[in-house]
Amino acid sequence: MYFRFASGIILVVLIALVGVGLEKETLSLRREVSRQHFRTEILVENKAKLRWECEQLGAPQRLIEQLPPDDDSTENISKSPAKTKSGTRSKSKSKSKKTAQIKALPLL
Amino acid sequence: MNRTPVDEPLTASVRSRFLASGLVLVWLVLAGRLVQLQWWEQASLARRGEDQWSFLDEVVPRPGDIVDRQGRVLATSVRVQSVYVIPQKIADREAIARDLGSALQIEPDALLKRFADHSDKHFMWVKRRVNDDEAQRVRQLKLPAGSWGFRDEYLRRYPQKSLAAHVIGLRDIDGIGRGGLEESCDALLRGQPGRRSLIRDAHGRVIEVREEIEEVPQAGRNVVSTLDTVVQLFAEQALDRLMEEWKPKSCCAVVMDPQTFEIWGMASRPAFDLNRTDQVPDDAWNNGALTVIYEPGSTFKPLMVAWGLQIGAIRQDEMFDCEMGEYKMGGRTLHDHHRYGLLSLTDVLVNSSNIGMAKIGERLTNVELHRACAAFGMGRPTGVQLPGELPGLLRPLKDWTSYSTGSIPMGQELGTTPMQMIAAHSALANGGMLMTPQLVKADVKSTVRWTGDSNESSLREIQISSHVVDESIARWVIEEPMFETVQRGTGRRAKMSDYTVFGKTGTAQKFDFKTGKYSNEKHVSSFICGAPVSRPQLLVLVVVDEPSVGKDHYGGVIAAPAASEILHRSLVYRHVPVEEVPLRSANSEVDLGVEL
Numbered sequence: 001m002y003f004r005f006a007s008g009i010i011l012v013v014l015i016a017l018v019g020v021g022l023e024k025e026t027l028s029l030r031r032e033v034s035r036q037h038f039r040t041e042i043l044v045e046n047k048a049k050l051r052w053e054c055e056q057l058g059a060p061q062r063l064i065e066q067l068p069p070d071d072d073s074t075e076n077i078s079k080s081p082a083k084t085k086s087g088t089r090s091k092s093k094s095k096s097k098k099t100a101q102i103k104a105l106p107l108l
Numbered sequence: 109m110n111r112t113p114v115d116e117p118l119t120a121s122v123r124s125r126f127l128a129s130g131l132v133l134v135w136l137v138l139a140g141r142l143v144q145l146q147w148w149e150q151a152s153l154a155r156r157g158e159d160q161w162s163f164l165d166e167v168v169p170r171p172g173d174i175v176d177r178q179g180r181v182l183a184t185s186v187r188v189q190s191v192y193v194i195p196q197k198i199a200d201r202e203a204i205a206r207d208l209g210s211a212l213q214i215e216p217d218a219l220l221k222r223f224a225d226h227s228d229k230h231f232m233w234v235k236r237r238v239n240d241d242e243a244q245r246v247r248q249l250k251l252p253a254g255s256w257g258f259r260d261e262y263l264r265r266y267p268q269k270s271l272a273a274h275v276i277g278l279r280d281i282d283g284i285g286r287g288g289l290e291e292s293c294d295a296l297l298r299g300q301p302g303r304r305s306l307i308r309d310a311h312g313r314v315i316e317v318r319e320e321i322e323e324v325p326q327a328g329r330n331v332v333s334t335l336d337t338v339v340q341l342f343a344e345q346a347l348d349r350l351m352e353e354w355k356p357k358s359c360c361a362v363v364m365d366p367q368t369f370e371i372w373g374m375a376s377r378p379a380f381d382l383n384r385t386d387q388v389p390d391d392a393w394n395n396g397a398l399t400v401i402y403e404p405g406s407t408f409k410p411l412m413v414a415w416g417l418q419i420g421a422i423r424q425d426e427m428f429d430c431e432m433g434e435y436k437m438g439g440r441t442l443h444d445h446h447r448y449g450l451l452s453l454t455d456v457l458v459n460s461s462n463i464g465m466a467k468i469g470e471r472l473t474n475v476e477l478h479r480a481c482a483a484f485g486m487g488r489p490t491g492v493q494l495p496g497e498l499p500g501l502l503r504p505l506k507d508w509t510s511y512s513t514g515s516i517p518m519g520q521e522l523g524t525t526p527m528q529m530i531a532a533h534s535a536l537a538n539g540g541m542l543m544t545p546q547l548v549k550a551d552v553k554s555t556v557r558w559t560g561d562s563n564e565s566s567l568r569e570i571q572i573s574s575h576v577v578d579e580s581i582a583r584w585v586i587e588e589p590m591f592e593t594v595q596r597g598t599g600r601r602a603k604m605s606d607y608t609v610f611g612k613t614g615t616a617q618k619f620d621f622k623t624g625k626y627s628n629e630k631h632v633s634s635f636i637c638g639a640p641v642s643r644p645q646l647l648v649l650v651v652v653d654e655p656s657v658g659k660d661h662y663g664g665v666i667a668a669p670a671a672s673e674i675l676h677r678s679l680v681y682r683h684v685p686v687e688e689v690p691l692r693s694a695n696s697e698v699d700l701g702v703e704l
Binding site: 044045058061 | 271
C-alpha cells in the first residue's frame with residue numbers, strides 16, 4: 001500500500017515537473033519570439049533611417065534641379081523669322097540635350 | 109421560580125445544540141463565501157489582483173510609407189524619443205526644471221510653471237520627438253528614477269521636402285493625418301497598436317518589462333500614389349518660374365493621364381516644406397487644384413461645343429456669323445477681341461470668339477447648357493482621394509436668366525476647380541468617358557515593395573465612369589479646334605516641334621465684390637493642353653490667379669508656356685515617341701495675333 005501511495009505521489013510530482021518544464025520552455029520560446037520582434041524592430045528602424053537618407057540623397061529635386069528646362073524644344077512662333085532660323089540651328093543642340101536627359105532619367 | 113432537576117440537562121442539551129448549530133452555520137457561511145470567492149468571483153478578483161501589480165502599455169505601430177508610382181518615398185517615419193515626467197513624484201521641481209530646461213533648450217521658468225500647473229497629474233510631456241543629442245543630454249542628468257521617462261514615438265519625415273506638399277499632407281504631433289493623402293489614407297497608414305505587459309511595485313514604479321509581447325503591433329500599410337516625383341518636379345519648377353516672372357497671387361498645375369484619370373502631378377503655389385511646418389504662411393496651406401474656385405473662361409468652350417454636337421444642335425461644318433465683333437443679346441452687347449465675320453465652328457474655338465459661343469448657347473438653350481455642365485461634372489466634387497475638395501459652383505437652372513445663355517458657353521456664371529476642368533477635358537481626350545480622378549494606386553504591406561500586382565493591394569475602389577459624348581465627337585474636338593488652337597490660334601506658345609499638341613487658353617476676369625462688376629485689373633489666366641493628338645498620354649492644366657507683372661494677363665501668354673514646358677518634359681520622361689508635326693495646318697492662312 002505504501003508502495004502504491006509512493007508511486008502515486010511520484011507520478012503526480014513527475015507530471016507536475018514535466019508541466020513546469022514545458023511551461024518554462026514555452027515561456028523561453030515566447031521570450032525568444034519577443035526578442036526577435038525587438039531585433040526586427042531595430043532592423044526596420046535602421047532600414048527606415050537609411051532609406052530616408054538614401055531617398056534624400058537621390059531625390060529627383062536634388063539630382064535634376066540644375067538641368068535647364070528644354071525651352072528650345074517648344075516653338076515660339078511669335079518670334080521673328082531671323083530668330084526662327086536661329087531656333088532651327090539650336091534644334092540640334094536641344095535634341096542632343098534631350099537625348100542626354102532621356103538617358104539620365106531612367107537612373108532616377 | 110425554581111428549576112426542576114429534569115429541566116437542567118435539557119437546557120444544557122439545548123445550549124450545546126444551539127452552539128453546534130451556530131458553529132455549523134458559521135462554517136457554512138464561511139464555506140459559502142469561500143465557494144463564492146473561488147467559484148463565482150474568481151475571474152474578476154484575479155483580474156483586480158493582477159491590475160494592482162501589472163498593467164498594459166500601448167506599443168505604437170509604425171505608420172506606413174507613402175511612395176510614388178516608381179516606389180520613390182514621399183513620406184516615411186523614423187523612431188524618436190519623447191521626454192515625459194510624473195509631476196506628482198517630482199520632489200525638487202526647480203532643480204529638475206533647470207536641468208531639463210538646459211538639456212532640452214526650454215525656458216526653465218516656463219517649465220517650472222507647467223510643473224506647478226500639473227502638480228497633481230500622473231503624466232506630463234516635457235518635449236516630444238527630441239533628437240539623439242537631446243536624449244543623450246537628458247540621460248546624463250541622472251534624474252530621480254520614477255519621476256521621468258522616455259517614450260518611443262514616430263516622427264514623420266518627407267525626403268522630397270516641399271515636393272507635392274499639398275498632395276501628401278502632414279501627420280500631426282499625435283500621429284493623426286491632417287490634409288492630403290496622410291488624412292485620406294489615415295486608416296491604412298496608421299496601423300494597429302500593440303500591447304506590452306509591465307510589472308510594478310506597491311508604489312506604482314515599473315520594476316519589470318515583460319519580454320513577451322501581449323499583442324504585436326501591426327505596422328501601417330504603404331500607400332502607392334499615382335504621382336510621379338519627376339513629373340511632379342517638372343510641374344513645381346514651372347510654377348516656380350511662373351511665380352518669379354508674373355508674380356501672381358497663386359497658381360497651380362495638374363498633370364493627368366486622360367486614359368486612366370491617374371494624376372501624375374499636382375502642384376500649387378505658394379507652397380511649404382513638409383519638414384518645416386512652423387514657418388508656413390497662412391495662404392500656403394491651400395491646395396489650389398481642389399480649393400480654388402474660378403470662372404474657367406474660354407477653357408470651358410470646347411466642352412459646350414462637344415455637347416452641342418452631341419445633341420445635334422450644331423454641326424461640325426457649320427459657319428457662325430460673329431457680327432464683326434459686336435452682338436446685341438437681350439439686354440446686353442457682347443464683344444469679341446477682334447472683329448470677326450463668318451467663322452467656322454473650328455475657328456470659333458481657335459479664335460475664342462465670345463459671340464460665336466453665345467450663338468451656340470442660344471441654340472442649346474439654358475436647359476441643355478445646364479445638362480452639359482452637369483454631364484461634364486460641374487457643381488460636384490470629382491471624388492479624387494483627397495480631403496477638402498470643393499464642388500465648384502453651378503447654380504440651379506431656375507436661377508439662370510437670359511444672360512446665362514450667353515455667359516455659360518463663355519465659361520462665366522459658374523465656378524469650377526482646376527481638378528474639375530482637367531477631368532472634363534480628360535473626358536474629351538479619352539473619347540468621351542468622364543471618370544473619377546485617381547491619386548492612390550494601391551496599398552501594400554509595409555515590408556514588401558509593390559510590383560504592380562493588384563492582388564497585393566487591399567484597395568478595391570470602384571472608379572465611377574460615365575459616358576458624356578460620343579467618341580467621334582470627342583476626337584473631332586481634340587483633333588480639329590483644339591489642335592488648331594495650338595497650331596495657329598490663341599495657344600501658339602504651347603506648340604512643340606516634336607509632338608502634336610492640342611489645347612485651349614482661358615482668360616477670365618475676376619468678379620469684384622466691392623464694385624459688383626467684373627474687374628478689368630484682376631484676371632485668372634489658364635491653359636489646358638495635351639499630347640499627342642492621336643492618343644493623348646498626358647494632359648496639363650495651369651491656372652494662374654491674378655498675374656501682376658506687366659499688362660499681359662492672357663492665358664496664352666502667361667499659362668501656356670508653363671503648361672507646354674511641363675507637358676514636353678513629361679512626354680520625354682515617359683518616352684512617348686516623337687512625332688512628325690505639320691509645319692502649318694490646312695486652315696492656317698489666318699494667323700491671328702490674339703493670345704486670349
